[in-house]
Structures are given as C-alpha cells and as structure tokens.
Amino acid sequence: MTDDRARMTNDPVDCWLTDMDGVLVHENHALPGASDFITALLENGQRFQVLTNNSIYTPRDLRARLLAGGIDVPEQNIWTSALATAEFLRTQRDGGSAYVIGEAGLTTALHDVGYVLTDRDPDYVVVGETRTYSFEAITKAIRLVEGGARLIATNPDPTGPSQEGPLPATGAVAALITKAINVEPYFVGKPNPLMMRSALNRIDAHSEYTVMIGDRMDTDIVSGLEAGLRTILVLTGSTREDQVDRYPFRPTRVCESIAEVVPLVAELSAGSQAAPGLD
Template sequence: MSGEIENWLTDMDGVLVHEGIALPGAADFIARLTELDRPYLVLTNNSIYTPRDLSARMATSGFTVPEERIWTSALATATFVSQQMPGGSAYVIGEAGLTTALHERGYILTDTDPDYVILGETRTYSFSAITRAIRLIRDGARFIATNPDPTGPSSEGPLPATGAVAAMITKATGRNPYFIGKPNPVMIRAALNRINAHSENTAMVGDRMDTDILAGMEAGLRTYLVLTGSTTEAEVEKYPFRPSEVRASIADLVDLV
C-alpha cells in the first residue's frame, strides 16, 4: 500500500487504555494528532456507553478525546439500520449507548412487531428480555447484533458479552444475527465516511488480530498491531493474514503521525 498516512483509526481498550489506566504513549499519540489536526476516530466495539461517557472516562485516564472523535458499534449499528430502513422500529437489549444512538437516528423502540431485534452489550442481561427477543425473531423481526465479542473484561475476570448471548438466541431461533462491529468492515467504512477519509491513506491501530486488524485489512487500510492488549506476538503467526506492522505499543507510532 502506498501513500502517506493522513487519517487514523484506533481501537480504545488495549491500545489507549487498560481498565481505566492510560497505556504508554496514548496521551502523546492523541496530542500529536490534535496538534497536527489529523482526522482520527477512536473505535470501540463496546456499545454500553455514549461517546460523551467514553470521552469523560478517557479524560479521567489523563488525556482528552472529544466525543465527536469516538465511534462505537452502537453508532455504527444505528447508522446502518437507519440507512437500511429509515424511521424504523427496534426491540433493543442494551444500554444508553445503543438506545441513545437509535433515538438520535429517529428510531422507535418497541416490543410490539419491531422491524429489528437489536442486541447490544449490557452488564445485566435479562432472561425475560432474551425470551422476548427470541419470540420476536421467530415472528419475523430481523436480527442485528452490535458486535461479535463473546466475552468482555471485568476486574473479576471475563463476562459473557454480545456474541455469547447472540449464540444463545441463534440456537433458539435458527437465525444468525448480522454483526455490525469489528471485524465487519461496515464499521470501518462508516468511520471513514464520518471523517471524509479514503482507505488508501488511512491506518488502523488495534490490539486484536481477529477484530481490529481483520477489519482494517478487509477495508483496505494499513494496519498496526500493538502488543499492549489481547494478541501476543507469538499468536500473530497463527493467523492466515498479517498486520502491516507489529509495534510494542502506540508510543512507537507517535512519530508516524
């Protein structure tokens, strides 16, 4: 891939922060992007929080990312369904990040004959809500999920996440969801559109080969894997695709901005 990198997409957890603490180089990287007025977005598959919430959480970690520079799987999902079916309706399992995004796109949230069942992230999955989703999907609602991640992190260890709950609903309905978040390049292309960027001169920074790097590669971006999160250097060899480069942390990318 040729061309100077003019735009940056970066994952959040495992790249910029880890359990609320800024990772080495994160503040310098964001400061450099801001200083040079480089278009960028911070991407996350987490659909729980609104961009405003996430901006505040990163500020607590010690660096500033404006809410308009944050792109979540919830925003990507709301954008997708509003393009597919403007002014539609949805039964939603999720938190404020998802419901707010859908409201802002003019969607009606209902448990009666919705166009979509949309499954997002929540720390309090309700069995009755999942049962309702299963019945609505069996009655013809289209099944969408914000992201395929099977587990999420917590201080006590892994938690079941959207992908795991989606698998349960699939087992009960025989219907697979359409996943919007990484590694679906739909999320990346929507992010590119948001900052008026072209894939030829955009880079994706991530800590996971199976989501960040795969999504970036499939969208035609230059990809940088950093080793401060999920994927180790030894694990890279197990994948049939490669990142453009592997770096120890985002601190090693500041000079490329």
C-alpha cells in the same frame, strides 16, 4: 518488531483509526504514549476516530472515562459499535423500529437516528452489551424474531473484560437466540469491515490514506485489512508477538505500544499535507 517500512510509507496518511481497549487504555488506565498519540494527531491536523465494540456507553460517557485516565479525546472522535449499528439501520430502513437489549449507548444512538423503540412488531431486534441481561428480555427477543423481526447485534464478542474476570457479552447473548430459533444475527461491529467504513464515512476520509491501529489480529487487523487500510498491531493487548505468524494475514507493522506510533504521525502526516487532493 515486524517493520515493513516501505509498505507503511508508500502513501501519505491523513486519517487514523484506533481501537480503544488494549491500545489506549487497559482496565481504565492509560497505556504509555496514549495521550501523546492523541496530542500528535491534533497538532498535525490529522482526522481520526477512536473505535470500540463496546455498545454500553455513549461517546460522552467514553470521553469522560478517557479523560479520567489522562487522555483527552473529543466526543466527536469516538465511534462505537452502537453508533455504527444505528447508522447501518438508518441506511437500511430509515425511520424504523426496534426492540433493544442494551444500555444507553445503544438506545441513545437509535433514538438519534429517528428509530422508535418498541416491543410491538418491531422491524428489528437489536442485541447489544449490557450488565443486566434478563431471561424475560431474551425470551421476548426470541419470540419477536420468530415472529418476523430481523436480528441485529452490535458486535460478536462473546465476553468482555472486568477486574473480576470475563463477563458474557453481546455474542454470547446473540448465541442464545440463535440456538433457540436457528436465526443468525448480522453483526455490525468488528471484525465486520463495515465498522471501519462507517467511521471513515463519518469524517469523509479515504481508505488508501488511513491507518488502523489495534491489539487484536482477529478483529482489529483483519477488519482493517478487509476495509483496505494499512494496519499497525500493538502488543499491549490481546495478541502476543509469537501469535502473529499463526494468522494467514499480517499487519503492515507491529509495535510494542502506541508510544512507538507517536513519531510516525508527524512523519507520515508531513507527506499527507504536501500531497494534492488530500484536504
């Protein structure tokens, strides 16, 4: 495994960000070490957020799904692209309005920041992941954007996983709209480092004391790098070890699985607790 120990341990760590699928779970089954990793974070008093580009589910839904797999993650420690999108829109146009293609995870997040959901002259068209894409809804979105609504998408992922094979996801539907009227969306989720920054802001953490764990070089690792974080790639998801060197950037460390990260939590947090000003 790639192990740049000096770069990993130069600074203490008091915050961890981790992707969900491919790191903690695979097809709703817990990966080895996932539960132990969350336990280690809690026992060592570490701030953390579990990130996902999936905008279908609310944090409460995702907590229940993780718990069914034996991973106990508090609801407030789950950060989705839907929540990041809602927070971004709140900072851009507080109290605005949106036409939404998406599920409860996205509509709930927008409602919670005070947005009105409407198909009449909305400020934004917001595209998220759904399992019930309709031609009528996509046509409505195209016409609203053509009429002046700003186009936002929760994430650029073209497909999502299922037991039967890949499913069209947010990026694919956003591409339909772009192709129709030549308007590019602003993607909030990974690999946009805004996803990382908003997660850090949520828990008042700082990039120089944070590690990002992911299974994809082209989303998790690059966005962590661009947000100024140290990064760990685990090989239980999308990126194989022989693919790492093909990228022009590298993770701080490569591990077989999240199980290899568990001892690092205590090792690095011991330094962070002794360091001044990292409350």
